[in-house]
Every structure is written in structure tokens, then in C-alpha cells.
Amino acid sequence: MVHNKIKAGLRDGIPIAAGYFSVSFTFGMLAVQDGISPFHAVLISLLNLTSAGQFAGLTVILSGASLLEMALTQLVINIRYALMSVSLSQKLDHSVKSFQRMLIAYGNTDEIFAVASSKPGSVGSRYMYGLILLPVVGWVGGTLAGAVASTLLPAAVISALGVALYGMFIAIVVPVAKESRQVLMVTGTALVLSAAFYYLPVLREISSGFTIIICTIGAAGIGAALFPVKEEKV
Amino acid sequence: MIYAYIFVMAGVTYLIRMLPLTLIQKKITNVYFRSFLYYIPYACLTAMTFPAILYATQSPVSGIAGFVIAVVLALRKKSLILVAGATCAGVFCVERLLEML
Structure with a gap:
């Protein structure tokens, strides 16, 4: 069975678009608050379509780090998409051509991947275009709205909103860590490593971009070596 | 300079998504590599937070x-x-x- 109706894709994309609007609203706000112009913030959202990567990218830009650091940070933070793309390549119908795969790849976010994977059988290019369109509109529109709102809000509100993304990250990690002892160990390792790189002499001289890379590879690597995950969970 | 950052960022992110989707057709079977990829988001989000x-x-x-x-x-x-x-x-x-x- 092939899912290839553009309308079905659009319908499935509505809840994703709504969620993206509120998340990217925060991104637009943070970016402008950090001195990025609303136009550049919107351009980042349109070209990247990823939350954690954009957030980290913002940090890299602000710290004035090298382009190599930017490339490595994005590589490490977004490497999970490589696994999703491998998985999605098995899910796409054989009728989907290479250039169509190149278009679909742009929209392979966590949520779009999750929805496409949940369909029984295979998915076609028209369904995927429909599924991707509204989340992109939500993501870019939210960024613009947040960027504009940020110029209107008082400093006290902006300080409070600065923790919104951290709150979201915690909401992603903690429930899984609660259920899985393995994820809890990986999270704990990352937390200890990250604190060490922040507070300890010598280690704290290392830029935040590289710190994130080292902590991620370290904690995920230790997790993979000690607790390899069973097939169905990955 | 801001454009150099934005295009490096977007280019790397796109290639990560595009290359496996177009090139790799066979399934990754190495359990350690799959596990590593599975743990990455949790390790990364924690380190950033x-x-x-x-x-x-x-x-x-x-x-x-x-x-x-x-x-x-x-x-x-x-x-x-x-x-x-x-x-x-x-x-x-x-x-x-x-x-x-």
C-alpha cells in the first residue's frame, strides 16, 4: 500500500505546524535578543529547519567561532538525521526518484520522520511534499513572529523567555530517562561531563561549541559501548 | 560573515539529511553504531542545557x-x-x- 495523496500529507502536517510555530517563536525571539536581525533569523529557519541545531548554531555565531567549529557542531548535533534518513530511505516507495529524494531530505525533521514512519506500507513523494509544507510555513512564520515580538517586549519578560528552549529540551529528555535506565546513564554522563567542562580549570578554556561535541560523543559513545540497544528501539 | 555562518550551517545540515536518503539503501546493522546514533539526541540536549x-x-x-x-x-x-x-x-x-x- 502506497500513501501518495498530497491532501493526506497536508492534513497530517497541521499538528506539526502548530507545534513548530510555538517553538520557532522562541527561536526568533532569542536570535533577535542576541543581536541577529529578524531577516537573518528567518533565513536560518528557512534553510535549516531544525531546533537543536539552530539553537547551537546561534551560540556558535555569537561566540565568533570559526566556520570549522560551526560545521562540526552541526555535524554532531544533527547526525541523528543521518539515521532517520537511512530509515526513511527504506520507507519511501520505489517510485520516488533521486531528485525527489533530494527535495524530501530537506524536510526530514524528527516529527516529519516520525509521522511518515508511522504510516503502514510505503510513502510516495506527493504525500511527503504535503506533509513537509505546513510545518515549514509554521517554522518560518513562528520565527518571524517571535523576532518581531522580541523588539516589543520588556527585558524582564525576555529574561524569562530565555529559558523556554531549555525547558523544552528537559521535557524531551527527562521522560525518556525516567523510563530507560540506559538513557538515564547517558544523560547523567553528559551532565557530569558538561559541568566539568564548564567549571574545571583548563577544560573551561575550551569553547562551548567543542564542549557540546565532546560531551555528546563521549556520553553517547559510553552508552553505546556499555548498553547497546536492541533492534526494535532504534 | 553572518552569511558564511548561515550557509555552512544549512549546508552541513542538508547534506546530513540528503546523502543517506539518496545514497544508502542498505540497512545499518552494526548494533554499536545504531546505539550511538540512538543516544546522541539525549546526550546532546543534556550537554546544551x-x-x-x-x-x-x-x-x-x-x-x-x-x-x-x-x-x-x-x-x-x-x-x-x-x-x-x-x-x-x-x-x-x-x-x-x-x-x-
Whole structure:
């Protein structure tokens, strides 16, 4: 069975678009608050379509780090998409051509991947275009709205909103860590490593971009070596 | 310079998504590599959040308050939006309290 109706894709994309609007609203706000112009913030959202990567990218830009650091940070933070793309390549119908795969790849976010994977059988290019369109509109529109709102809000509100993304990250990690002892160990390792790189002499001289890379590879690597995950969970 | 950052960022992110989707057709079978990829988001999000959240606000006190609120609500499996919103509200209230002291 092939899912290839553009309308079905659009319908499935509505809840994703709504969620993206509120998340990217925060991104637009943070970016402008950090001195990025609303136009550049919107351009980042349109070209990247990823939350954690954009957030980290913002940090890299602000710290004035090298382009190599930017490339490595994005590589490490977004490497999970490589696994999703491998998985999605098995899910796409054989009728989907290479250039169509190149278009679909742009929209392979966590949520779009999750929805496409949940369909029984295979998915076609028209369904995927429909599924991707509204989340992109939500993501870019939210960024613009947040960027504009940020110029209107008082400093006290902006300080409070600065923790919104951290709150979201915690909401992603903690429930899984609660259920899985393995994820809890990986999270704990990352937390200890990250604190060490922040507070300890010598280690704290290392830029935040590289710190994130080292902590991620370290904690995920230790997790993979000690607790390899069973097939169905990955 | 901002454009160089943006295009490097976008280029790397796109290639990560595009290359496997177009080139790799066979399934990755190495259990350790699959596990490594599975753990990456959790390790990465944690490293980005802590201890940065403690210093993202006007005072570490409100940062700690936000951190605790987020963890408690996340343990109760509240939605992303609710956790993020409550964290912001908590930070805002604590900062108003600190101003009064």
C-alpha cells in the first residue's frame, strides 16, 4: 500500500505546524535578543529547519567561532538525521526518484520522520511534499513572529523567555530517562561531563561549541559501548 | 560573515539529511553504531542545557528555579509547550521576588 495523496500529507502536517510555530517563536525571539536581525533569523529557519541545531548554531555565531567549529557542531548535533534518513530511505516507495529524494531530505525533521514512519506500507513523494509544507510555513512564520515580538517586549519578560528552549529540551529528555535506565546513564554522563567542562580549570578554556561535541560523543559513545540497544528501539 | 555562518550551517545540515536518503539503501546493522546514533539526541540536549540554563537568566537563583520546575513537570510527562511555558513563568516570578528582597 502506497500513501501518495498530497491532501493526506497536508492534513497530517497541521499538528506539526502548530507545534513548530510555538517553538520557532522562541527561536526568533532569542536570535533577535542576541543581536541577529529578524531577516537573518528567518533565513536560518528557512534553510535549516531544525531546533537543536539552530539553537547551537546561534551560540556558535555569537561566540565568533570559526566556520570549522560551526560545521562540526552541526555535524554532531544533527547526525541523528543521518539515521532517520537511512530509515526513511527504506520507507519511501520505489517510485520516488533521486531528485525527489533530494527535495524530501530537506524536510526530514524528527516529527516529519516520525509521522511518515508511522504510516503502514510505503510513502510516495506527493504525500511527503504535503506533509513537509505546513510545518515549514509554521517554522518560518513562528520565527518571524517571535523576532518581531522580541523588539516589543520588556527585558524582564525576555529574561524569562530565555529559558523556554531549555525547558523544552528537559521535557524531551527527562521522560525518556525516567523510563530507560540506559538513557538515564547517558544523560547523567553528559551532565557530569558538561559541568566539568564548564567549571574545571583548563577544560573551561575550551569553547562551548567543542564542549557540546565532546560531551555528546563521549556520553553517547559510553552508552553505546556499555548498553547497546536492541533492534526494535532504534 | 553572518552569511558564511548561515550557509555552512544549512549546508552541513542538508547534506546530513540528503546523502543517506539518496545514497544508502542498505540497512545499518552494526548494533554499536545504531546505539550511538540512538543516544546522541539525549546526550546532546543534556550537554546544551546544563549548566547553561543556570546562567541564562538575570540571576542563577531564577535559573535554578527554572531548572527544577522543568524537571519536576517533565517527570510528570507534561507536554513540551507546558513545560517550556511554566519554566518561563517560574523564572519571571522568581526574578520579581528577587527584586523585592
